[in-house]
Amino acid sequence: MHDIADERDIIQRRVPRYSNHAEPGEHSLIIAHSQFEGITGTVISNQVPQRKYLPTLADLIDRLTIAQQKQIFIPEKRDEYTQELDDLMHDIDLIISQGQHAITAKEIHAICVIMLANRYIWENESIIRDGTSREDADTQLKRLKATHSINGVRNTAKNVLSESTGGRKDYKIDCFAADLVDEFGNWNIF
Numbered sequence: 001m002h003d004i005a006d007e008r009d010i011i012q013r014r015v016p017r018y019s020n021h022a023e024p025g026e027h028s029l030i031i032a033h034s035q036f037e038g039i040t041g042t043v044i045s046n047q048v049p050q051r052k053y054l055p056t057l058a059d060l061i062d063r064l065t066i067a068q069q070k071q072i073f074i075p076e077k078r079d080e081y082t083q084e085l086d087d088l089m090h091d092i093d094l095i096i097s098q099g100q101h102a103i104t105a106k107e108i109h110a111i112c113v114i115m116l117a118n119r120y121i122w123e124n125e126s127i128i129r130d131g132t133s134r135e136d137a138d139t140q141l142k143r144l145k146a147t148h149s150i151n152g153v154r155n156t157a158k159n160v161l162s163e164s165t166g167g168r169k170d171y172k173i174d175c176f177a178a179d180l181v182d183e184f185g186n187w188n189i190f
Contacts, residue, residue, distance in 0.1 A: 056167030
């Protein structure tokens with residue numbers, strides 16, 4: 001009498017190399033031979049490895065707002081960003097079509113905040129990065145702190161979206177809009 005391990009001889013091969021994990025674009029070819037309870041057969045399955053960490057809907061929308069700005073403000077790369085926008089919108093449509101609820105006003109508001117925050121961050125960082133700022137060091141430091149705080153607002157807005165779709169949340173949102181000085185606006189939104 002054979003035990004089950006003898007009865008099930010499972011052979012796993014990789015093409016083109018042998019490994020337990022497939023590289024992107026490779027497939028695992030699994031051939032299983034089984035003789036169990038009087039049934040004999042061979043099963044061949046071509047498995048494509050699945051990713052474990054995919055961007056959430058909130059991440060895709062965030063990236064969509066950034067790619068949209070880049071398409072507008074980096075004209076020499078417009079075609080590349082147009083393709084990225086198309087890809088992002090495709091994936092967003094897939095996620096939304098698989099959802100169990102319609103988008104709400106709260107989620108639309110969060111999307112608006114993400115877009116506005118990304119624009120604000122873009123403008124502030126550009127002033128500092130390109131070296132054209134005529135501001136004194138204290139003002140530049142305030143500007144960078146404001147950008148950091150508004151990034152916290154952006155992440156909070158992404159969390160609002162993730163809450164409704166069951167996506168991952170970012171719990172590092174300790175840069176509060178309430179700490180901003182008045183000259184940068186009142187970003188105490190949520």
